[in-house]
Amino acid sequence: MNFSELFKQSNQLCKVSPDGKYLATCVQYRLVVRDVSTLQILHLYTCLDQVSHMEWSSDSLFILCAMYKRGLIQVWSLEQPDWHCKIDEGSIGLVSSRWSPDGRHILNTTEFHLRVTVWSLCTKAVSYMKYPKACQKGIDFSKDGGYMALAERRDCKDYVSIFVCEDWHLLRNFETETQDLSGLEWSPNGCVLAVWDSCLEYKVLLYSLDGRLLSTYSAYEWSLGVKCVSWSPSSQFLAIGSYDEKVRILNHITWGKIAQFEHPASIDNTKATVYKEVERRPAVPSDELLQHNIKVGSTLLNTKSKYEICAPPIQIPVVKPDPDRANPKIGVSVLAFSSDSRYLASRNDNMATAVWVWDMQKMSLEAVLEQTAAVRCFQWDPRHPRLALCTGNSKLYLWSPRGCVSVQVPAEGGFQVQSLSWHCSGDFLILLGKDQLCLCYMDAEQEENGRLWRRKKDRK
């Protein structure tokens, strides 16, 4: 595993272009575009204010930089660095901004969610969408970029509008049976739209592309409901994570529950492998060594950690949330399917130090990774069944079906990994710290070597 040097970034804005060739980073009010392979700076753009949001267009030719405070958007072209585009929302303000799937329209959500403005970069035309709903996830584009679903709220009722992205033609508008729509998501095949209610009511509705209600699913009443929803890449499964610390899997044929994954505090399952991160503080070196190694920096004094396989029964530390506060830190809040739909990774908020990996073929628990600190972010490799996670310390953790490894990020000045994202080829990871970023290159041979990997076989 190789690590690149550290680069500056601000606001955790660092994105790889969809074609995988360029890396765009925002540093205060500058936009830096680098070549992914050489990390040389190719372009440097200067925006008018500190960038709040940055996004690549789908054809990797344009970059959108949004400055919410000033209500401005600037679009930069890679092909023509002289080309410029500025969109000023005026007094109406700006809350969020995004590209359309064709890479030629920009959708701006104004302040107070008054309306969604669609700016066309081809024709300079403007269209408006009224009554957008302010919720967890109110806009979603289908994977092929053909359709857009927009959540609306009119007369105290929830509606969903489906637009054809080609010409923003309103295809369907239908009322949903939700009390307070919280989010919607297209299935990867673009034929089914999952709509879920707020946490006060457990309700997941499935609508077909043409607006027909296919199915309703409600696991229980009264207690706090759905926390997060995730489709499997093959569109076969819909995973629903809820406040009762369970994940329910629905199948795409009957839309009925086929499995239920629980996150108990004590694990008795002998088929699952539990990896526990064990920290080892190194002995304090003698003075001479210290002097000699002082150049190396603080890496010497970094705590080394490795994974140990624990035999069941195992207790996972639980943090009971404050019952009086709203949106309690309990329940499954993050769900992620691997790219081959084989594995599902979940995190239960009151066991924030553990990541649970489920095998979707056997519908059972595959592994549990127990870290020393709360897991901040995890993401699956887009190509292989490999999970990368970070807990806010200077280490990177990787899990694959063959084993688990903990890698120290060799960076000076204590680089704390706060979030990460994979490159689309699965060859390297982008690690984001507070105001720095680092690239981690996966060595293909490392997998065969297996020296660092704690294998499942070693358990016996």
Added chain:
Amino acid sequence: MPESSLFKDGRRSSVESRTPPLRQLSQSLQPLHRNPHTISIFCSEHNVQECLSHINMEVSSLGLPPVWSELDGSSVLNVVAVLNRMYDLIQLHHKSLRTVENMEVEQLKLNSNVDFLKLTTTRLKEQLDVSKRENTGLLERERQLLLKVKSLQNCLKNEKEEVQKLQNIIASRASQYNHDMKRKEREFNKLKERLNQLLADKKERKQAIDVLNNIGRADGKRSLWKTEKTEAKHEGEMYKTLLNDYDSRQRELVLENAELKKVLHQMKKEMMSVLRSRKLSLRGEKADLSGTQAASEEDEEEVFDSELTCVHAREKLTNSIRLQWRRLKSHVERLDSQVSLTQMSKSTTGDPVPPRETCEKEMERLKLEIQQCKDFIQTQQHHLQQKLSTPCDEDAALLLNDSYMLQEKERLRGEWKNLEEQRTIFEKERSNFTEAAIRLSHERKVFEEDRATWLKHHFLSLSPFENSIKPQLSKSSSAILISEADSSAQLAPEKLSSCYSNSTSSPSAFITSPSISNLQHTLDLIPENGSTKPGRERSVLCENIHPRDKLWNDDKDLSSK
């Protein structure tokens, strides 16, 4: 007068027993009782005295003063005394009557008491029974009530828990509502502020877009006007997408179904074939029957293939598979036990590991060969199993493997036997060789000793000194003899050089040549005579003696120093 006669009899024996007269009296009294008005005929004029004395006795027995005492001497009755006595008697009688009455009364009272008590006991017993029954009834009720209480307590607990849970839910919902309300209120306030700001603000910044130049569409096409046609086109596309999705899903499901059906058919066929083979191997007579049965089933299968979608066909298929599977399971269990038995028997009749002794090169070679054979066998077995695994079942494969390996095993056994024989031959030869070597060494020693003595003799005889020291063969120091023998031997290297290949170069020429030639002859003779073995062996012997020779030389060297 029967009574008086009887009385006389009684009077005679009145001293002995009182009873007879009493009996008589009682008899006489009885009529008196019955009829108190009958005159008693107890006393007559004749037995007055006797009667008097008798009465006296009776009266005195009753404790009253006597009526008549003999001391008076007069036969005249004391009327006063008699009257007194009569009066006393009457009093006594009255008294007894009274007591009788009293006693009767008492008895009546007691009887009535007894009756009363009996009645009360029965009544009380009944009461007791009733109260006991009531008690059990009450106990039963108490038990039931206790159970009820317990269940009610449980219910209460459950209800309390439920209430608690609902309260928790309400609390969390309330906090969620409050949170949402606060959020909305904050947003509302912001809106109000913004509205105020906008109303106050003179300059209204309008929305604007500033683009250097229009960029082309991503797909390069021109954008179309929104018309009904485009709308219809969009609808059409949407439905097409949906239909494609449904189509693909249905195709997948059909493929999956076909695949599963194929698997089931295959399983059924395999199971039937295995069962058939088993039946053939064990019961030959019934083979025909099973064959026909299998054939008929196969016919049925073909019928099934054509009715893929029929529910009945599916059910039939699954049922038949279940049946076959059950049969197969029982057969496999039986076969397993059989196979394990046969394996055990084979292992006992196998070759025992022979003890290995040293014949190093041969042994190593044989070992290598064996190892190679084993590897070869294993790879063969592996290949065979791979080839046979798909159509056959485990037990069939096992049997087949055994049969294939049998030939190999036989061959190997034969080879092993040969090797064994060869080894034994080698062993024998070795032992012979060693024996011969030992014998030869002995003979050599003897020969050398003889030679030495002879030489000494000769030497001594040659010497001018008459007093020759008769050598003592047995006690002569071998070193001197041998050294002499050796030194002399070097002078005549031709004949003996073959034996002494590493002769040291220290010729000591103190013996004259003619004697040397004599010596040669004598020396020539002795080995010729001494050895009875053929020449070939001699050379071999010499080779073998080679190391010993060295030893001797070494000894010589040591001793000469």
